[in-house]
Amino acid sequence: MKSLLLACLSLLLLTSCAPTVSQLVTLKSDNLKSDPRQGFVYDNDTLRLSYQFFAERGLIHFAIENKLNKPLYVDWKRSSFIIGQNKLDYWYDVANINLYGTAYTSTYGRYFRNSSSGYGSFSLNGTVRKDNAIDYIPPGTKLERDQFILVPGNALSLPGQFTVAKVPSTVPDEKKPADVQVYHYTTTDSPLTFRNYLTLGTDKDFNHEIVIDSKFWAADVQVMARKQFLGNAYEFEANEPGTVGSRTLPYYRPDAFFINYTPESANSMSSSPR
Known part of the structure; x- marks a missing residue:
């Protein structure tokens, strides 16, 4: 009986902590x-740069495809x-550094992808891998990289007014339309702006340098019940968390990303889409 009570309590806690809004x-x-x-694309006779989020x-x-008949170089420094x-x-010109308890951790470290593999990984023990300072891309090949995340903390704080759109429900057997809060932003009032600044060259000494400064901002934000965001995958995700492929989701688009969260207070929950 004690084990059963503990199991029920654990299930209740998991349910109450599960994200309810997307x-x-x-x-x-x-x-x-x-x-x-492809998401976003920069394309010319030298290279093709594409982003997905x-x-x-x-x-x-992002992926950099070399269109030349000679190597293309990337200066990560x-x-x-x-x-x-x-x-x-x-x-970074280091092999291992302890970042815990430093200003770097709170300001920068949280943006690194939490992974033990890939380029420049930032792991939980505060280690930054020392990777190649300069990479080369052979002719007709591409280099891919995914090192940073955009929103490492809580959900985006959304300034301004929203409109409410009633959209068809994506949840099986639910005929009632779903409420979706819609926010629109420009470059000047967006809650998120970022750039990806890359230095490339057509020779290893970078005598012929190519600089690509890609600029992005959050233009539209839709806030909805998480089950609406997951659609057909809702019940499957509830039973097998983390197993649903992102491309199968009804709102999949490579020029967007999503945040799942639980509103912090009863007041905010009452105003959340259902």
């Missing part, structure tokens, strides 16, 4: 073209992810 954040760019299959809290995934006015470098 924010779908759609991005726009000042200087890149939006592509429904659709992951929880916004993972910056002079490449940065810039969130607001904070600069986070893609490369």
